[in-house]
Amino acid sequence: MKNKKIVLIIFILVALVQLYVPAKMIFNREDVLQTGKKYKFRTAPIDPNDPFRGKYITLGFQDARITIKHKEDWERDEPIFVTLYEDEYGFAKIKSILKEKPNSKDDFVKARVGYVSPNWDGFNKIDIDFSFNKLFMEETKAGDAEQIYRENNRFDKANTYALVSIKDGDAVLKDVFIDDVSIKEIVKVKQQTK
Amino acid sequence: MGILKEISELINEGIISKEIAEKIKNYYKNKDDNSANRLFVIFGVLGSILVGLGIILIIAHNWDELSRATKTSFAFIPLIAGQLLAGFSLFKKQNNTAWREASSAFLFFMIGASISLISQIYNIVGNLSGFLLIWMLLAIPLVYIMKSSITSLLYIAAITYYAVESGYSYYHPSLFNYYWILLVLILPNYYLLYKRSPKSNYFTFHNWLIPISLIISLGIISHNFEELLFVAYISLFGLFYLIGNTDFFSNNKLFNNSFKILGSLGTISLLLTFSFEWFWKDLRDPNFILDGVYSSPEFIVSVIISFIAVYLLFKQIKQRNIKPISFVFILFFLIFFLNISYSLSVILINIIVFAIGVLTIREGAGQNHLGILNYGLLVITSLIICRFFDVDLSFIFRGLLFIFVGVGFFVANYLILKKRK
Numbered sequence: 001m002k003n004k005k006i007v008l009i010i011f012i013l014v015a016l017v018q019l020y021v022p023a024k025m026i027f028n029r030e031d032v033l034q035t036g037k038k039y040k041f042r043t044a045p046i047d048p049n050d051p052f053r054g055k056y057i058t059l060g061f062q063d064a065r066i067t068i069k070h071k072e073d074w075e076r077d078e079p080i081f082v083t084l085y086e087d088e089y090g091f092a093k094i095k096s097i098l099k100e101k102p103n104s105k106d107d108f109v110k111a112r113v114g115y116v117s118p119n120w121d122g123f124n125k126i127d128i129d130f131s132f133n134k135l136f137m138e139e140t141k142a143g144d145a146e147q148i149y150r151e152n153n154r155f156d157k158a159n160t161y162a163l164v165s166i167k168d169g170d171a172v173l174k175d176v177f178i179d180d181v182s183i184k185e186i187v188k189v190k191q192q193t194k
Numbered sequence: 195m196g197i198l199k200e201i202s203e204l205i206n207e208g209i210i211s212k213e214i215a216e217k218i219k220n221y222y223k224n225k226d227d228n229s230a231n232r233l234f235v236i237f238g239v240l241g242s243i244l245v246g247l248g249i250i251l252i253i254a255h256n257w258d259e260l261s262r263a264t265k266t267s268f269a270f271i272p273l274i275a276g277q278l279l280a281g282f283s284l285f286k287k288q289n290n291t292a293w294r295e296a297s298s299a300f301l302f303f304m305i306g307a308s309i310s311l312i313s314q315i316y317n318i319v320g321n322l323s324g325f326l327l328i329w330m331l332l333a334i335p336l337v338y339i340m341k342s343s344i345t346s347l348l349y350i351a352a353i354t355y356y357a358v359e360s361g362y363s364y365y366h367p368s369l370f371n372y373y374w375i376l377l378v379l380i381l382p383n384y385y386l387l388y389k390r391s392p393k394s395n396y397f398t399f400h401n402w403l404i405p406i407s408l409i410i411s412l413g414i415i416s417h418n419f420e421e422l423l424f425v426a427y428i429s430l431f432g433l434f435y436l437i438g439n440t441d442f443f444s445n446n447k448l449f450n451n452s453f454k455i456l457g458s459l460g461t462i463s464l465l466l467t468f469s470f471e472w473f474w475k476d477l478r479d480p481n482f483i484l485d486g487v488y489s490s491p492e493f494i495v496s497v498i499i500s501f502i503a504v505y506l507l508f509k510q511i512k513q514r515n516i517k518p519i520s521f522v523f524i525l526f527f528l529i530f531f532l533n534i535s536y537s538l539s540v541i542l543i544n545i546i547v548f549a550i551g552v553l554t555i556r557e558g559a560g561q562n563h564l565g566i567l568n569y570g571l572l573v574i575t576s577l578i579i580c581r582f583f584d585v586d587l588s589f590i591f592r593g594l595l596f597i598f599v600g601v602g603f604f605v606a607n608y609l610i611l612k613k614r615k
Contacts, residue, residue, distance in 0.1 A: 021332055025318075026269070
């Protein structure tokens with residue numbers, strides 16, 4: 001009987017931890033969304049299906065490339081910290097990349113080193129892989145959304161951007177906008193008028 | 195049941211007494227109960243896995259119309275449902291295997307479902323490996339609390355997936371991979387299973403899945419000396435073979451002796467790869483730098499595995515229970531590190547494979563075992579086929595060689611079958 005009590009207690013503890021972890025995930029993201037600083041990242045065209053999480057559109061970003069001195073210092077997939085500032089049009093720009101957490105008051109976001117291109121236009125450059133490069137969509141909408149996203153990125157319509165909340169290095173992608181209208185809304189209108 | 199009809203006949207003929215007839219009937223009745231119970235477990239588990247996967251797919255639809263708050267609260271519904279089912283079977287249906295296994299498998303999937311729903315709502319890309327790591331850490335207690343073997347098997351499969359996702363990437367920040375911790379966490383369950391029910395199917399499944407997981411994941415230790423991985427692998431296969439050769443495993447049916455089958459197949463296929471010239475040419479290339487080899491993880495892991503294997507080998511030599519493949523990893527170690535010329539290395543490897551083939555044929559003939567005999571013949575045939583790729587022989591000679599081996603197959607099998615009569 002005593003044994004059964006112990007099992008009961010352990011079971012409840014495990015169940016609580018199982019509930020706590022997703023709750024904590026939600027809480028952290030909500031915190032970033034509510035209190036984080038909002039940045040607009042200009043998107044760029046790029047090239048999906050996740051086995052667990054369904055359909056999404058993949059985002060690419062303009063200005064997600066930075067010049068570096070020595071390409072040997074950076075390794076593909078290496079975690080980095082990217083400090084940001086806002087340009088005169090209100091879009092996010094990269095200030096610098098660091099291996100350690102920045103001490104300055106700049107806003108920063110965790111990212112990874114993407115492709116390292118040696119001697120690109122006479123400079124060594126690296127692409128930065130942001131963690132917020134996927135927008136999950138309802139499966140019936142993802143196809144249309146991707147098409148709209150591509151069309152609007154194709155003709156240099158710079159008004160396509162991702163709205164991202166940033167706090168303490170964590171980033172949460174809120175939505176993707178084309179001319180300040182949510183891509184979800186655009187898809188909805190398009191599908192209704194079909 | 196055919197035998198029950200026979201029994202009444204046997205009683206009538208006075209061959210068995212009524213008491214014995216009763217005992218026989220009871221025996222078969224119990225046996226029937228057992229197999230019905232097993233079917234129940236299988237269908238229960240299959241059902242809950244299907245329902246679990248179905249829920250994940252429905253979640254993957256991504257319900258845009260629902261508000262974020264609604265969606266986040268939905269994230270908990272499958273998880274809580276799984277927990278309630280598991281709790282119910284733990285306290286009300288404790289002795290019912292079907293309930294325990296099915297509800298644990300269901301909860302296992304629901305943990306994944308709730309995390310993936312959250313990452314979808316908040317567009318958390320993360321990486322698949324991070325997602326799997328959290329999922330597995332939350333799921334492992336179920337294996338022990340619920341005493342669920344299915345969850346344990348699902349867990350082993352998932353951590354192998356994790357090893358592949360996290361271990362084989364461009365960037366190796368540290369030599370350490372969480373896979374090893376995840377693997378160590380499941381080993382006590384493996385041991386308990388061995389103690390509790392060494393004859394059970396669950397134990398056999400673990401015997402297959404754990405070495406396969408190790409074979410798939412061993413490569414993640416690779417850092418700078420990929421070539422040394424071959425040494426690590428050949429010692430791993432050697433170790434598996436020796437484990438399969440221990441009394442406990444060799445008394446089992448051959449199909450249940452996963453360690454022996456994997457060890458033997460792995461050793462032979464690696465040796466066949468090494469029997470090509472190009473492998474050693476690259477390795478003996480003067481440009482191949484050996485700086486820091488002896489402190490590389492590949493080398494250290496190879497040595498550790500080899501030490502355990504050598505220990506088992508000595509034990510088996512004492513018991514005079516030695517098979518030709520048992521020595522291969524030591525020979526390979528010597529050839530690899532003694533820095534002999536590449537042409538000599540190639541010749542030595544070819545001789546080893548050939549010797550294994552011949553000794554296996556001899557063993558098969560001695561034990562009157564067709565499977566072993568043909569395995570030996572297959573080893574020699576594969577060696578000959580491999581040599582056809584890089585040796586410049588005339589077509590007539592190649593043709594004759596094939597005919598010779600083909601005839602060998604017929605004769606050897608014929609002789610054994612004749613001996614059996």
